[in-house]
Amino acid sequence: MIRRKPGLKQIPFVMVLPDHGRMIITAANKTAEIEGVEKGMVLADARAIISPLQYFDDEPERNEKLLNGLAEWMIRYTPIVAVDLPDGLILDVSGCAHLWSGEQQYLANIKKRLNDFGYDIRIAIADTVGAAWAIARFGYNLSVIEPGNQSTALLLLPPASLRLEADFVERLEKLGLRQVQHFINFPRASLRRRFGTGLLKRLDQALGYEEEIIQPVHPVELYDERLPCLEPIVTATGIEIALQRLLETLCGKLRQEEKGLRTALFKCYRIDGKMEMMEIGTNRPTANTKHLFRLFEDKIPTIEPALGIELFILIAPIVEELSPTQEKLWEKTGGLDNSNLIELIDRIEGKFGANHIHRYLPDDHYWPERSFKEANTIQEIFQNTWKIDRPRPLQLLSKPQIIEVTAPVPDYPPMNFRYKGKFHKILKADGPERIEQEWWLQEGQHRDYYCVEDEEGNRYWLFRSGHYDRIKSYQWFIHGFFA
């Protein structure tokens, strides 16, 4: 709010939401809080304390939206930022603080930046999410709890600091347990008996006996390398150098962990805020820098650097196991497992698209058009066999063509036929071979196939679809050419 209207910084104001006919304060700024206005008060009461009091209508989703936006922004401090509704952010700062020369400076930096925006924040660092939550809300602002000290730090805090449900807090208060130290050393069995497992769980989470998982706003990519540039990059050579460097580090990492990538994304962040991206995929896990570079190389011309690129990021979202011995084996074997072949297929796929590459496997159908199917992968294996017991042409027309035929009834092969205006006299013939329609797949007439040879020695595959009958529902077709 202050970001949009800087004038509000000095005067007290609150956000309100209607609830049962009253206006409840959902948030108050610092100036208002000093005067004694708190969250949860009725607006009328607050106006009795401060007058005039500015108030604005709150939106139920506003907090979540704001927090999400902030969480995205906070990624500059650590890659793992989670939103903790309704009013918090959780940052996993392991290995990040030293970049700001220490945890104290790290906190100060975050606080200063957010205060400048107009956010009034409380912040703390501790070993566990629970402890940090408690200290940030109930302890001293900007405090850093040394490793292992969270139990001492929690002692003086009220039970509410353990993220307990309201009625637990109330019951603890009733029993006179107003600080964590009053019950932290109670036997676990008696705590469980009185408060159930909820209290114990929260206590364990705060003390670090139980693991707590946070949901980062951006899932962390395990295999992600970034390269910021001092000067914006505008040339293709520059992009190539960046790509080469990122690939080398990423592949080094992959090789160390015996992994190979299946897809990779190369993102270029431009100084005008836009992002250019290229994506590659491979048919088999690989950590071969040279091969991956070649795959990307074909796509570099699609990147438009405009005013310049300031940050390159290389991500491998899909990674699979790859053992070096396996890779060695593939180098030597011929056949579909050969590494060189796979790399070639990757490149063709990268350049023209996967729909240009076909491999066929046998399918258990007699109908010629259905007797083979497309393989899903280059290595796919199959159980059924290719049938060669019947003559089949080497060239098959994708759609049978109608021909004019002279043929003696009932089932003799044709004597001659005319195709594309050319007359063919048939000297030799084999047949008929009847292939029935698979009625469960397609309706239609059966086909009687004949292999015929004309006087020039050319061999054809003809068929008559349907029986001879009075209404002449049959029709002759040419379907293929034999070798």
Added chain:
Amino acid sequence: MTETKADIIARLQKDILSLQGFKSVAEKSAIDIALGQIKSAFPNSSIPLAAIHEFIYSNQEATAATGGFVSGILASLMKANGVTLWITANRTIFPPTLKSFGIAPDKIIFIELKKEKQILWAMEEALKCNGLAAVVGEIPELSFTASRRLQLAVEQSKVTGFILRDNPRSLSTTACVTRWKISSLSSSLENDMPGVGFPRWNVELLKVRNGKPGSWQVEFIAGRFRHINKVALIPQELQKKTG
């Protein structure tokens, strides 16, 4: 001197070949391609394998005949677990039939590309890849420069390339080692039995580097090319007319 005249001549002929820049690939030529008498047309009596072969044809019938002949050669090349890339603008081959030529159809990867330029790019890249048994490209027009690029690619990788040219507009010189033309011939069965017999072709070797062009009639039986006598080939009706 134990060396006979014939030995000396054979040795000198080999020397001439090497002086002419013909290099035989020892390892690959170990693959026996059952070409029968056609072999005599080639230097060292074996079909050059690290090379590009060019086939021309002009109609659908000849496409099938050429496809059959090439498949016969491919079968020997692919015996040792090899894979072939078949690059074409529009696949017309019926994969299951390849099995009857001794090829595992699932070991052929078909790449369908519309533009000539794309086919040439894919062909060149494929020929550079030494993990392949052979590369077949269906491309009607092939300029001398393009053919030379392909030839340079195979010299490194020792892959065999086949170029199938349907109705080429111009038949200019190319860097391919051979140029073939295959056409169908009437088949015949033993004892004048009725029906269609094994595929028979008229194989014309129009051009061959360091060899002798010629023409043969062959029949493809059980995975082998068998030479057949010319006399038996002339259709009976024609004989009647001339006789």
